[in-house]
Every structure is written in C-alpha cells, then in structure tokens.
Amino acid sequence: MVSIEEAQRIILEQIVPLEIEKVTVFHGLNRITPEDHVAPWDIPAADNSAMDGFAFLHSSVQDNRLSVCGFLPAGEVRRETVPPGSAVRIMTGAPIPPGCDTVVPIEDVETDGDAIVIRGKVKAGDHVRRRGEDISRGDVVIPTGSLLRPQEIGMLSAMGNTSLAVYRRTRVAILATGDELLEPGATPEPGKLINSNSYSLAAQVLDAGGDPVLLGIATDDLEATCEKIRAGLNADLLVITGGVSVGDRDFVKAAIEELGGSVNFWKVNMKPGKPLAYATLQGKPVFALPGNPVAAMVSFELFVRPSLLKAMGHRRVFRPTVRAVLQEPAVNKGNRPHLVRGIVSQCDGRYLVSTTGNQSSGRLSSLTLGNGLMKLAPESRIESGNEVEVMLLDRNFEMGLLQE
Numbered sequence: 001m002v003s004i005e006e007a008q009r010i011i012l013e014q015i016v017p018l019e020i021e022k023v024t025v026f027h028g029l030n031r032i033t034p035e036d037h038v039a040p041w042d043i044p045a046a047d048n049s050a051m052d053g054f055a056f057l058h059s060s061v062q063d064n065r066l067s068v069c070g071f072l073p074a075g076e077v078r079r080e081t082v083p084p085g086s087a088v089r090i091m092t093g094a095p096i097p098p099g100c101d102t103v104v105p106i107e108d109v110e111t112d113g114d115a116i117v118i119r120g121k122v123k124a125g126d127h128v129r130r131r132g133e134d135i136s137r138g139d140v141v142i143p144t145g146s147l148l149r150p151q152e153i154g155m156l157s158a159m160g161n162t163s164l165a166v167y168r169r170t171r172v173a174i175l176a177t178g179d180e181l182l183e184p185g186a187t188p189e190p191g192k193l194i195n196s197n198s199y200s201l202a203a204q205v206l207d208a209g210g211d212p213v214l215l216g217i218a219t220d221d222l223e224a225t226c227e228k229i230r231a232g233l234n235a236d237l238l239v240i241t242g243g244v245s246v247g248d249r250d251f252v253k254a255a256i257e258e259l260g261g262s263v264n265f266w267k268v269n270m271k272p273g274k275p276l277a278y279a280t281l282q283g284k285p286v287f288a289l290p291g292n293p294v295a296a297m298v299s300f301e302l303f304v305r306p307s308l309l310k311a312m313g314h315r316r317v318f319r320p321t322v323r324a325v326l327q328e329p330a331v332n333k334g335n336r337p338h339l340v341r342g343i344v345s346q347c348d349g350r351y352l353v354s355t356t357g358n359q360s361s362g363r364l365s366s367l368t369l370g371n372g373l374m375k376l377a378p379e380s381r382i383e384s385g386n387e388v389e390v391m392l393l394d395r396n397f398e399m400g401l402l403q404e
C-alpha cells in the first residue's frame with residue numbers, strides 16, 4: 001500500500017504535457033501558453049491624453065490663461081505644432097499634439113470667450129499617458145507557462161493576436177462498472193441504483209478544463225469490461241469506477257491486464273479511496289477508482305485532477321490549503337489517514353471548519369454539504385478550537401453575498 005504522497009509522485013512523474021493546438025484568442029481562457037508572447041509594438045503607441053480636457057505646453061502658460069486653437073478627438077492625429085500660450089481641446093485617448101506636454105481636465109478650467117483659465121495647480125506632464133507605459137515593444141509580456149485569464153486574453157488581443165497556441169484539453173474517458181447500475185432517468189428497482197459517478201467525475205473533468213468522454217456502464221464481466229476499456233483508449237487518460245476491490249465480481253484490474261496493461265500500484269493508504277489502482281495501458285494512464293461515490297470523487301481530487309492539469313501544461317496543480325479552527329472535536333479511530341469532509345467558513349479573518357457529519361464513503365451528501373477536506377492522521381483526535389489544515393475544494397464561500 002502506498003501513501004497519498006507516494007501515489008501522487010508516481011503518477012505525476014509519468015504525466016507529460018499534451019500537444020499544442022491553435023484556438024481563437026478568447027478560447028484560450030484558463031489554458032496555458034506554451035510560448036512567450038513578446039510585445040510587437042508599444043502600447044500606448046504614442047503619448048496621449050488621459051482626460052477629456054486641454055493640451056498645452058506647461059512652460060508657456062501665463063496668468064493661467066490659454067487661447068484655444070483647435071479640437072482633437074480620439075482617433076485623429078494633429079501634426080501642426082500648437083503655438084506657445086495656446087491649447088487644443090483634446091479628448092481621452094487622442095495623441096498629444098506637437099508643442100504640448102500637459103493636459104488639464106475640462107472640469108478644472110473656466111471658459112472665457114476663445115480662451116480658458118486654469119483653476120488650481122497643474123504640474124508639467126499631468127494627465128499624459130506615455131508611449132509604451134503599458135508595454136514596450138520587445139517586452140516578454142506573457143511568459144511561457146502563464147495561465148491565460150481574461151486580462152491576458154485582452155492583452156494578447158491588444159498585441160494583435162486573433163489566434164494563439166495553448167496546450168490541448170485532456171480527453172478523459174469515464175467508465176462506470178457494476179450490474180447494479182442504471183443510468184439517470186430510470187427509477188431504481190430493488191438492488192439497483194443510479195450511476196452518479198460518471199457524472200460527478202465528468203463534472204470534475206470539466207471543472208479542471210478537461211474534455212470528458214462518457215463510455216457508459218460495463219457489466220460485471222471480464223469481456224464486457226475489456227470491451228468498454230478498449231473503447232476509451234483513444235482518450236488521453238481513462239478513469240474507471242467500481243470493481244476494483246476484492247469482491248468476486250471486481251474485474252477492473254484483470255481487464256486492464258488482459259488488455260496488456262500493467263498495474264503500477266493498487267491500494268493507497270487513505271480513507272476513503274483505499275482500493276484505487278493506477279495502471280498504464282498502451283502508454284495511457286488508467287485510474288481505477290473505487291466505486292463508492294465519495295471515494296471516487298475524493299480520489300479524483302487527489303490524483304486525477306493534478307494529472308489533468310499537468311497534462312494541460314499547468315504547474316499549479318494542487319488545490320489551495322488553509323489552516324482552519326475546528327468547531328468540534330475530530331476523531332480518526334482508524335489506521336488510515338482520513339480525509340474528512342468539512343464545511344469551511346470565514347469569520348473575523350479566520351477560517352473555521354466543522355465536519356459534514358456521517359463520513360460514510362457511500363454518502364455523497366458528505367461532499368454536497370461541504371467544501372473542504374481535512375486530513376486526520378491515523379488514531380488521532382483533535383480538540384475543538386485547534387487548527388487543522390483543510391484543502392479547499394472550492395472558494396465559493398469566500399464570494400461576497402448579495403444583500404437581500
């Protein structure tokens with residue numbers, strides 16, 4: 001049995017970045033750039049006005065008075081020099097005309113016929129945005145390995161890109177196994193239950209930026225399991241749930257081996273998720289996750305999600321962790337590290353955490369009620385009021401609430 005950390009190390013060592021594809025700029029959102037993006041020109045391209053106002057030469061002002069000799073909207077260029085003692089009415093974004101070095105906003109002047117009188121103090125260079133003050137030609141603006149957020153998408157567009165290279169999305173084939181499973185839409189008869197794992201896992205794949213491919217359900221039969229796994233081999237990575245424990249009808253490991261794959265390890269020292277098997281089949285990583293709905297999702301979080309992200313070029317592949325104050329005692333009587341589902345909240349700048357109650361790994365509501373995982377060491381007890389480390393599964397609880 002390997003530890004969680006050892007399992008992550010073995011898996012992540014084998015994951016290599018996927019190929020690169022070209023996408024339209026805004027489809028690059030949340031993807032990773034495999035190349036440096038260098039500024040092809042200065043932005044702004046010229047000194048320009050930051051305000052709707054009047055442009056003039058600061059040293060030529062006498063008695064705060066300037067005569068107005070023209071109008072310059074954004075999108076136009078004035079080539080004639082503005083004479084000393086004169087000002088041009090200029091709109092935000094218009095290039096500063098020759099002979100000027102300063103802008104005064106409209107609301108800081110009084111009009112007196114064809115002249116303006118500046119109220120208050122104006123310093124030379126005020127309200128002028130300098131050429132290249134955003135980015136300068138030749139700057140590496142977005143380095144290799146950067147995550148493309150909306151601001152990077154805007155910057156790439158400003159740099160003239162209409163398409164760009166990103167790492168391809170990981171295609172993840174998802175297979176559920178078990179004679180007891182029905183697809184959603186059916187009403188469970190005695191002995192049957194609905195396949196929820198395929199959909200929670202597909203959602204986890206989407207959430208990580210991957211591309212899920214649903215293979216359906218394999219019945220508990222070696223041949224049927226082999227056939228379904230074969231159908232998933234054109235994906236980049238396979239995720240199978242159920243049939244990986246020691247039951248008489250647990251065929252997943254045997255099917256992988258039958259198809260020529262090799263199991264790198266089986267069983268991780270954790271609860272839930274212990275029976276996880278990690279295999280390689282035709283060069284593809286195969287994650288055989290336990291069937292219990294919580295075990296499947298928690299082991300996806302710990303092992304599959306970081307792998308997906310690494311394959312898509314990400315370097316930050318692990319969920320954030322915070323220290324939170326326990327609101328009740330937490331006990332792990334077992335001999336495996338226990339990933340206890342918790343409800344994390346914030347109060348007066350501190351994180352608080354309580355458990356989601358019954359931690360059965362068949363109880364999916366232990367995840368729907370919460371937003372974090374705390375790892376309790378074997379045979380340990382942590383008293384209320386002590387701090388524990390919690391991995392945050394989402395940060396929605398930190399968003400500002402609408403006032404009713």
Ligand SMILES: Nc1nc2c(c(=O)[nH]1)N[C@H]1C(S)=C(S)[C@@H](COP(=O)(O)OP(=O)(O)OC[C@H]3O[C@@H](n4cnc5c(N)ncnc54)[C@H](O)[C@@H]3O)O[C@H]1N2
Binds near residue numbers: 241242247295
């Ligand atoms: N004798 C032992 N029995 C079990 C052990 C063990 O060490 N010795 N381990 C237990 C643990 S821990 C887990 S976790 C489960 C995992 O077993 P499998 O991966 O073989 O999963 P199944 O037996 O196929 O299913 C377990 C459970 O989950 C339900 N399930 C399965 N697939 C789905 C799905 N797609 N959607 C929703 N629910 C699903 C299934 O009906 C079972 O109730 O084994 C323990 N047993």
Ligand code: MOO
Binds near residue numbers: 270273274295
């Ligand atoms: O470890 Mo199993 O994964 O508890 O349900």
